[in-house]
Amino acid sequence: xxxxxxxxxxxxxxxxxxxxxxxxxxxxxxxxxxxxxxxxxxxxxxxxxxxxxxxxxxxxxxxxxxxxxxxxxxxxxxxxxxxxxxxxxxxxxxxxxxxxxxxxxxxxxxxxxxxxxxxxxxxxxxxxxxxxxxxxxxxxxxxxxxxxxxx
Numbered sequence: 001x002x003x004x005x006x007x008x009x010x011x012x013x014x015x016x017x018x019x020x021x022x023x024x025x026x027x028x029x030x031x032x033x034x035x036x037x038x039x040x041x042x043x044x045x046x047x048x049x050x051x052x053x054x055x056x057x058x059x060x061x062x063x064x065x066x067x068x069x070x071x072x073x074x075x076x077x078x079x080x081x082x083x084x085x086x087x088x089x090x091x092x093x094x095x096x097x098x099x100x101x102x103x104x105x106x107x108x109x110x111x112x113x114x115x116x117x118x119x120x121x122x123x124x125x126x127x128x129x130x131x132x133x134x135x136x137x138x139x140x141x142x143x144x145x146x147x148x149x150x151x
Contacts, residue, residue, distance in 0.1 A: 072080055086097050
């Protein structure tokens with residue numbers, strides 16, 4: 001028996017040709033386009049999405065660290081080795097950081113009190129009511145009859 005070929009309608013041939021042309025990309029091209037899409041998505045998310053999301057995350061981290069330090073300092077009465085570090089700095093450099101901090105805070109307090117006492121508190125007079133605008137009167141035409149020039 002011989003195989004008989006049946007002629008395909010024109011529309012079916014066109015669809016088969018379109019399928020062949022759409023699938024002509026190699027694996028390298030598909031990988032390249034995939035990487036381009038991945039990098040564009042990553043750059044978009046880093047510019048738009050991540051700053052908003054990371055801002056909230058960093059705020060929560062900051063709150064947690066601050067809470068830990070307050071808990072450590074108040075409840076456990078531990079300064080997390082800060083006094084030991086300050087003692088090491090003083091022994092190595094001869095600089096008393098505690099005294100420097102206290103004197104700086106004192107200078108700032110003195111400066112703020114001096115500036116606040118020297119500022120004059122002036123009160124400005126209240127604005128008076130705005131006068132009502134004067135409406136200009138419309139010119140009134142005289143009712144005298146006009147005289148005709150007689151010559």
